[in-house]
Amino acid sequence: xxxxxxxxxxxxxxxxxxxxxxxxxxxxxxxxxxxxxxxxxxxxxxxxxxxxxxxxxxxxxxxxxxxxxxxxxxxxxxxxxxxxxxxxxxxxxxxxxxxxxxxxxxxxxxxxxxxxxxxxxxxxxxxxxxxxxxxxxxxxxxxxxxxxxxxxxxxxxxxxxxxxxxxxxxxxxxxxxxxxxxxxxxxxxxxxxxxxxxxxxxxxxxxxxxxxxxxxxxxxxxxxxxxxxxxxxxxxxxxxxxxxxxxxxxxxxxxxxxxxxxxxxxxxxxxxxxxxxxxxxxxxxxxxxxxxxxxxxxxxxxxxxxxxxxxxxxxxxxxxxxxxxxxxxxxxxxxxxxxxxxxxxxxxxxxxxxxxxxxxxxxxxxxxxxxxxxxxxxxxxxxxxxxxxxxxxxxxxxxxxxxxxxxxxxxxxxxxxxxxxxxxxxxxxxxxxxxxxxxxxxxxxxxxxxxxxxxxxxxxxxxxxxxxxxxxxxxxxxxxxxxxxxxxxxxxxxxxxxxxxxxxxxxxxxxxxxxxxxxxxxxxxxxxxxxxxxxxxxxxxxxxxxxxxxxxxxxxxxxxxxxxxxxxxxxxxxxxxxxxxxxxxxxxxxxxxxxxxxxxxxxxxxxxxxxxxxxxxxxxxxxxxxxxxxxxxxxxxxxxxxxxxxxx
Numbered sequence: 001x002x003x004x005x006x007x008x009x010x011x012x013x014x015x016x017x018x019x020x021x022x023x024x025x026x027x028x029x030x031x032x033x034x035x036x037x038x039x040x041x042x043x044x045x046x047x048x049x050x051x052x053x054x055x056x057x058x059x060x061x062x063x064x065x066x067x068x069x070x071x072x073x074x075x076x077x078x079x080x081x082x083x084x085x086x087x088x089x090x091x092x093x094x095x096x097x098x099x100x101x102x103x104x105x106x107x108x109x110x111x112x113x114x115x116x117x118x119x120x121x122x123x124x125x126x127x128x129x130x131x132x133x134x135x136x137x138x139x140x141x142x143x144x145x146x147x148x149x150x151x152x153x154x155x156x157x158x159x160x161x162x163x164x165x166x167x168x169x170x171x172x173x174x175x176x177x178x179x180x181x182x183x184x185x186x187x188x189x190x191x192x193x194x195x196x197x198x199x200x201x202x203x204x205x206x207x208x209x210x211x212x213x214x215x216x217x218x219x220x221x222x223x224x225x226x227x228x229x230x231x232x233x234x235x236x237x238x239x240x241x242x243x244x245x246x247x248x249x250x251x252x253x254x255x256x257x258x259x260x261x262x263x264x265x266x267x268x269x270x271x272x273x274x275x276x277x278x279x280x281x282x283x284x285x286x287x288x289x290x291x292x293x294x295x296x297x298x299x300x301x302x303x304x305x306x307x308x309x310x311x312x313x314x315x316x317x318x319x320x321x322x323x324x325x326x327x328x329x330x331x332x333x334x335x336x337x338x339x340x341x342x343x344x345x346x347x348x349x350x351x352x353x354x355x356x357x358x359x360x361x362x363x364x365x366x367x368x369x370x371x372x373x374x375x376x377x378x379x380x381x382x383x384x385x386x387x388x389x390x391x392x393x394x395x396x397x398x399x400x401x402x403x404x405x406x407x408x409x410x411x412x413x414x415x416x417x418x419x420x421x422x423x424x425x426x427x428x429x430x431x432x433x434x435x436x437x438x439x440x441x442x443x444x445x446x447x448x449x450x451x452x453x454x455x456x457x458x459x460x461x462x463x464x465x466x467x468x469x470x471x472x473x474x475x476x477x478x479x480x481x482x483x484x485x486x487x488x489x490x491x492x493x494x495x496x497x498x499x500x501x502x503x504x505x506x507x508x509x510x511x512x513x514x515x516x517x518x519x520x521x522x523x524x525x526x527x528x529x530x531x532x533x534x535x536x537x538x539x540x541x542x543x544x545x546x547x548x549x550x551x552x553x554x555x556x557x558x559x560x561x562x563x564x565x566x567x568x569x570x571x572x573x574x575x576x577x578x579x580x581x582x583x584x585x586x587x588x589x590x591x592x593x594x595x596x597x598x599x600x601x602x603x604x605x606x607x608x609x610x611x612x613x614x615x616x617x618x619x620x621x622x623x624x625x626x627x628x629x630x631x632x633x634x635x636x637x638x639x640x641x642x643x644x645x646x647x648x
Contacts, residue, residue: 043330043365044116044150045289045321055414055425055462055475057508059140066518066553068563068594068607070178070643072129072137072162077567078551080522081144081158081475081506085542085618088216088250089635096126096619099144100157100479101502101526103542104575105486109433111147111155114162115239117280120154121297121311122338122357122436128276129162131222131243133188135174135645136203138165144475144506145460148410148431149379152334152361156431156456156479157502166228166235167192167199173648180641184209197230212636213250214265220245234285242277249303252621252631262615262634270303280315290318290332305346307443313338327368334361334383344443350394351446355437358386377414382407385434385453391446402440402448408432408455421466429458435485439494452483452496470511478503480531489576489623498533500540502526516556522549530578538580539573542619544587546570561596574622574630581622582629588616590635603645613638 059067059075069075073095077084083098083106098106112119112127119127140162147155172193178186186207193200207220221244228237251266280293297311319332336359343352361383369375390401412429435451442449462475483496504526511519524547528540539545550566571584591611597604610616617632 043321043367044319044332045286045330046284055144055427055460057142057144057473059142061138064134064137064140066561066563067551068553068561068565068592068596068605069134070605070607070641071134072132072140075134075140076129076160078520078522078549078565079142080473080508080524080549082142082160083524083526083544083547086635087619087633088211088213089618095129097160098157098543099160100477101504101528101540101543102157102484103486103528103540103572105484106157106542108154108436108485109156111151111153111159112162113151113159115164115282116161117278117291117293118151118154118315121295121313123297123309123311123340123438124436125274125297125299128243128245128274130207130220130245131205131241131276132162132164132224133176133190133203133205133222135176135188135190136164136201136224137162138169139163144462145427145477146410146412146429146431146456146458146479148429149363149365149381149412150330152359152363152381152383152410153432153434156433156454164224164226165201167194167201167226168228174645175648176643176645178207178641178643180209181639182210182212182636184641198228200227201225211248211250212639213263213634215248215268215270216250216265218245218247234283234288236281236283238279238281240277240279243275245274247272247274249301251303252633254626254628255630255632256628258617258632258634262632262637267303270301272299272301272303274299287321288319289321290316292316305344305349307342307344309340309342309438311338311340327366329364329366331364332362334363335359338437340437342438342441342443344446346444349444349446351391351443352394353389353391353441353446353448355387355389355441357388357437359434360384373418375416375418377412377416379410379412381410383410383432387437387440387450389437389441389448391441391448393446400446400448402450404450406434406453408434408453422464424463425461427458427460427462429460431456431458433485435494439485442493444492447493449493451485451494454481454483454485454496456481456484470509472510473508474505476503476505487576488578489621497530498535499531500529501531502528502540504528517554518552520549520551523547524549535578535580538578541573541577541622542575544570544572559597559599561598563592563594563596565592565594566590569616569618574620577622581624585617585620585632588614590614590616601647603643603647605641605643605645607641607643609639609641610635610637 076082086095096107097110099110102109107126143159147159174190176188188205190203202225205222210217224241226239249270275298278295280291282291293315295313299309301307314337316335321330338357340355363381365379367377384407387404392399414427416425432455434453457480460477464473479502481500484500486497488495507523509521526543528543530536530538548568553563555561567590570587592609593611594607616635620632623629
C-alpha cells in the first residue's frame with residue numbers, strides 16, 4: 001500500500017505542477033499556423049503523415065527546437081513510452097533505451113535507426129546516440145509496438161528512426177559551443193553546400209567532460225557527411241561517418257558508499273574505448289529505394305582484464321513499392337554479413353573467438369482501404385540466420401566450435417480507422433529476436449552456449465484524437481514471450497528465460513496554450529512478469545511500473561523561452577533479482593529548468609539539470625551473495641549547462 005501511495009503522490013505531484021503552470025499561462029487565441037508537410041518513413045518509404053501507420057509519433061524540427069534539449073538522449077527521455085536508463089548521466093552515450101518493459105535487455109528489444117540504417121549491431125553494446133549531433137536532426141519517428149515485419153531483429157518493443165537534415169535543408173552553417181559543470185566542454189560544426197540538383201552536408205562534433213564521479217571522464221568525437229543528388233523524383237548519394245569515444249568506468253557503488261559518497265569510484269583504472277565508421281550508397285524514391293553499406297566497430301575495455309572486439313558488417317537492403325488495384329505494396333530484401341573477432345585476457349584465462357553471422361530476409365506488406373474510413377495492413381517476413389562460432393583457449397591451444405541455422409517468420413495484421421483528426425487501430429503480430437553474438441560467447445571462460453531465438457505474440461490497440469486544440473495519444477499492448485533472452489547472474493551467462501509477459505500502456509497529452517505556450521504530459525505503465533516456471537508471477541527486474549514525463553514551454557517574447565521538464569521514475573527491482581528477493585529501487589523525480597534567448601541567427605541556452613539536487617540512480621544491481629547486496633550507478637546532482645549557437 002505504501003508503494004502504491006508513493007506512486008500516486010508522485011504522479012499527482014507532476015500532473016498538478018503541469019496543470020498549475022498551464023493555468024498560470026496566458027490563454028491568448030492562436031493564429032492559424034502553416035508549416036511544411038511532415039514526411040514519415042515508417043513504411044521504409046517516404047509518405048505524408050496522414051498516410052503513415054497510425055502507431056507512429058513524429059517529433060519534427062519545431063518540436064526539437066522547443067524541447068530545450070541538447071542531445072537525442074535528452075529528447076527521448078521526454079517521450080511517453082520511451083524509457084531511457086542512464087549509467088552516468090553525462091551525455092557519454094552510456095545509456096539504455098527500452099520501449100517494451102524489458103529491463104536489462106531493453107536496448108536489444110528496441111531498434112534504433114539512423115536514416116533507416118540500423119544502429120543496433122549484432123553484439124551487446126547499445127546504439128551510440130552521443131555521436132549524432134542534435135543540430136543535424138530533422139525529425140525523430142517513434143513506432144510503438146512490434147516492427148519485426150519491416151525491420152526484423154530488435155524491433156520487438158518499438159522502433160526509433162532518427163532522420164538527419166539533407167544539404168537541401170536548413171542554414172548554410174551552424175556553430176554550437178557548449179560549457180557546463182564537471183568541466184564539460186563541447187563544439188559542433190555543421191555546414192551545407194548546394195546547387196540546383198546537388199547538395200552536401202558535413203557535421204563534426206567533440207565533447208569532453210571530467211564527469212560527475214571520480215574516474216568518469218569521457219571524450220567523444222564524431223564526423224558525419226552526406227552528398228545527395230536529385231534525379232527527377234529520386235535521390236541518390238553517399239553517406240559516411242566516423243566516431244570515437246573514450247570512457248572511464250567508475251563502476252557501481254554498494255549502498256553504504258552510495259549514500260555516503262556517491263561521487264566515489266569502485267575502479268580507478270576501468271576504461272572503455274570505441275571507434276566506429278560507416279559508409280553507404282543510398283537511393284530513395286517513391287517506388288524504389290535501398291542501401292549498400294559497410295560499417296566497422298572496434299572496442300577495447302580494461303576492467304578486471306583486457307577485452308578487444310572487432311566487428312565488421314556489410315549490408316544490402318533494396319526495396320520496392322507499388323500501387324496495385326487500390327493497394328499499396330512494399331516488398332524488399334535485407335541481407336547482412338557480420339564477422340566478430342574477440343580476445344579476452346584475465347588472470348588465469350585467455351580466449352579468442354571468431355564468429356560469422358549471415359542473415360537473409362524477405363518481407364512484404366500490403367495496405368488497402370476497406371471503406372468508411374477503415375483500412376487494413378497485412379505483412380509477412382521470412383528471415384534466415386546462419387552462425388559459425390569458434391573459440392581458442394590461448395593458454396592450452398584447445399579449440400571449440402558451434403554452428404547453427406535458424407529460420408523464423410514474423411507477421412502482422414492491423415485494422416485501422418480514421419475520421420477527421422481521430423485515428424484508431426487494433427493490431428495482432430508475431431515478432432522474433434535472434435541472440436546477438438556475445439550473448440553466446442563468454443569473455444571470461446570462452447564457453448559457447450547456443451541460445452534459441454526468442455519469439456513473441458503481440459496484441460496492440462491505440463487511438464490518437466484532437467480534443468479542442470489539444471491532442472491525446474494512447475496505446476495499449478500485451479506481449480506473450482517465449483524463450484526471452486536474459487542474463488542469469490547465478491550462472492554468469494545469458495539464457496533463454498521461462499515464458500514471460502510484457503503489457504502496459506502509453507498515454508500522451510499535448511496542450512497548446514495560445515500561441516505562446518504549450519504543455520505535454522506523458523504516462524508510461526509497464527507490467528512485466530514471468531508467466532510460468534520457477535519465477536512465475538515475479539516482476540522482471542529494472543522495469544519501473546510507472547513513469548511520468550512533463551514538458552512545459554512558455555515563449556515570453558519573440559526571442560525568449562522558458563521551459564520546465566519533469567521525469568518521474570517509479571520503483572523497480574534491482575537488476576539480476578528475478579526471484580524478487582530483495583527490496584526495490586526507490587522512485588525519484590528529476591526536474592530541469594531551461595531558458596533560451598534566440599535573436600535572429602543567435603541562440604543562447606541555459607539549463608539547470610536536477611533542479612532540486614536529489615541523489616538518484618536509474619540503474620542498480622542485486623548481489624545476494626555480497627554483505628551489502630545493493631549496488632547503484634549514481635547520477636549527477638544539480639548541474640548547469642550553457643550552449644551558444646550561431647547560424648549563417
